[in-house]
Amino acid sequence: MRFPLALTAKIAAHIIKHKLMGVEKFALVLQLEPLHTCNLTCTGCGRIREYSTSLKDIMSLADCLEAAKECDAPMVSVCGGEPLIYPKIEELVEGLLQQGRIVYLCTNGLLMRRKLRDYVATLPPAEKEAKLKELLQEKLVTEKEAETIRQGAPNGRPVFRPTKWFYWNVHVDGLEYTHDLIVEREGVFRECVEAIKMAKRLGFQVATNTTVYRETQPQEIEDMFKFFSWLGVDGHTISPGYDYDAAKRDMIKRLGKNPADFFLTRQMTREKFAKILDWGERFTIFGTRVYQEFLAGKRELSCAAWAIPTRNIAGWKAPCYLMTDGHYSSYKEMLEKVDWSRYGRENGQTKDPRCENCMVHCGFDPSGALGINYQKGDHWKNFKYNFGAKPKPSPEGPNVHAFNGCSIGQGHLSKNASSPRPVAGSAKSVYQTHGGGNSECCSSTSDSPRQELLNQIKSGKAIALKAEHCTTPTGGNGK
Template sequence: MINKRFPIVLMLEPLHACNLTCTGCGRIREYESTITERVPLEECLFAVDECGAPVVSICGGEPMMYPQIGELVAGILARNRHIYLCTNGMFIKKRLHEFTPDKRFYFNVHLDGMEKNHDIAVEREGVFREAIEGIKVAKAAGFQVCTNTTVYKETDMREVEELFEYLGPLGVDGHQIAPAYGYSAVNDREIFMTRDDIHEKFKDIDRLAKKFPIRQTPVYLDFLKGEHDMPCTAWGNPTYNVKGWKGPCYLITDGHHQTFEGLMTETPWESYGQGNDPRCEHCMVHCGFEPSAALGINVGLADNLKMLAWTLR
C-alpha cells in the first residue's frame, strides 16, 4: 500500500510555538500541551529522508522561531529538495543572514488581506507592516518570496485582488490561496465556509489567476469554483511534528504514528473524505486536493491541456 500512495509535499512542523494568535489557526490551540517542545534538527532531517517527498513545506507554529532554522533549510537543500518556509514575516529581517538564496527555496509569507484586516486576523497591530518589510529585505537580498492567503467567510475577494496588486511592485514571485479549514479547536466557527460558500467565494478566481502569478493548479481552482470534482488525497501531503507522523492529515488528528510507513499503511484512508467523515464534508483545502490535481486523478483531456499550459507559462 505504501507504493500505491506516495508523498508529494512533506508538511514539516519543527515546533508549534508562535509569536501570534491568529484567529483561524488550529495549531496553537490543538498542540497547547506541547507548545514549548521542538523537533530536534537531526529528527527533522530524518523525517525528510524517511518520507522522500520532493517538496518540503516548513510550517508550525512560526518556524522562524526554531533556533536551528538556517541549518534545517541548508540540510534539506543538501538533500536536493524544494522548500517553502512558511512565516508571518516578522523575523525575516532579523534572521536573513542565516540563509543563502537558492532557486529551490522560497520564503512563504502569510498575508490574509491589506493592513487593517490582516492585523485583525493575526490579532496584533503592525504585523502587516513588518511582513512587508521582511518581503522587501528578502527580495533585495536575492531571495524568492511568495505569499499565502487563507480565505474566510468574511474575506472580500476584492481586497485579495488589491493585496496582489500591492505586492506586484515588490517583486513577489507568486501567491498561494485557499479556503480555510474549520478547525474544531477554533471557537469562532462562523468564520469558516461550507462548500457552497467556497464555490461562491472563488467564482471569479480565473480572472485573478490570469492577472497574477497564482501558484494553485487550474484543476484545483476549478474544484474551488465547483466545476470539477476531486477525491481527497491527503496522503500526498503528510505531516510530521513533535508527536510524530500526524494522521490522517494536516487538518484532522486521529493519532500520531512513529514511522512514515506506519502512517501510510495503518491509516484507513477510505474512511475519510466527503461522504465518509463529517469533518471532511466542507474541506477544500489545497493540502488535501492539490495532490489529486498533480497526479491527474479524475481529470480529462481538457484538464490535462490546462495543466500543461499552466506548467509552461
C-alpha cells in the first residue's frame, strides 16, 4: 500500500464517522506551527516576513497538545519555522503520538542528523555498536560523534523513535542546484540526502515535501522522485507554488524581485503537472487521485481549507495556511465565523482575487478525499490508488545526476563574496542550461532580529526563545 494500512484505515474511519454524523466541516490534518523561527530564508516562503515581530515567541507544549485535541484531526503536520528548533519538540511529538495521531515532522534537514544521533545514543550497547559500525562505514557520523554517542543520552529527555505513526517530512524542492538556490544556501541538499539516508538506516519512515515553481522543470521533478525512491523514501508530497500575499511581499521587499518571475499561474501549474498521473503510478505520491487530476487540468475542485487548519502562536489562522485575514481563539470559532463562501473558485469564477492561481494541496487535496465536487467513480479511484500496491524503488535512481550543483563546482557562491548574488527567479537551473551552472549564490540577507537568531543557531548556543508563551488570540477577523 502507498500508506501503511493502519494509517490509511485511521483516516478513512475519521472521514466515515463524520459523514455518518452529518458533520459538514471537520479537520483532516492539523498544520501545527509551534514557532516561526527558522535557520533558512527560503525564496517563496513568507512566514519569516509575516511573523517577523514574533520570531522569538513559541507556543507552550500544553497549547500545542490542546490544539490537536480541539480539532481532533487524525494527522498532525508539525511545521513552522523549523520545528527542530522548538525546545520541547521531542515532548511534543511524544505527546501527539500518545494521543493516537499520525505525526509528520516537517524539517529542512539541517538539524535532523543531530536528533538521529540522540536516538542512537539510547540504544542498548550491542545494538548501538552495530548501528555505529554501519553509520561510520557510510560516513553518516564522524568518529568524534560516534564517541559521544557511545557515552549515552545524558539528559534523560525523550527522543524520536521509529514507529509506523511517525514520519520525517523533509523539504526538497529539486536536485542539488535547484534546491540550494531556492533555500538560499549551498550544501543544504547534500545534508538532506545524508539525513534521509541515516534515518532510513535507523528504521524511520521518511517522506519528502516539494513545492514546484515557475522555473522548476518537470524532468527534474521526475528525476528527483527516481533518486529519492531509490534511496528508500516512503512517499512524496508535491504542490504548486503560487504568489500568496506574505511570500509576494517578502520577495519584493527582501529580494527586490518580481513575484511573477517565480510563482505559477493556474495554466502554468497544469503544464508543470501534466505528467502527475503517470508519476502517481510510478512513485509513491501521497494524496488522492482526484487532486492529481485537478493539478493536471482534467477537472475542477472547490477549496476546503477548513479541513487542514493552521494553529500557530497567534491562534487559529484564517482562512487558510497561506492567506491571513485573522486569527481565532478556537477551531470551532473559526469554522463558525469565517465566511468560507468568499474564498476559492466556483464554475470558473474566482471569488477572492488572492485565490486566482491557488491549486495547493492544503486547500484542494481534502476536497478529493471528502467527495466535494464528486464525480462518478471518484471514491473507487481514490480507494484503488491509496489501497493499491506501493510502487517499487526506481531502478533508474542510481543514474540520476542528483549532485549537480556545488558538489561539482556548479554552485551559486561567487568567488568574490561581496559580489551581487542572484536569487531563484533570476537564475536558470541546470535543467534549463543543460549542465551549465552559475558561479554565483543566492542572497541570504535578512533583518537583524532574525540574523541574531541565525547566528545563535549556527554557533550552537542556546536560543533565548520566550518559552512556554503563547499570544492569546482575541478572536475576530483581524481586519
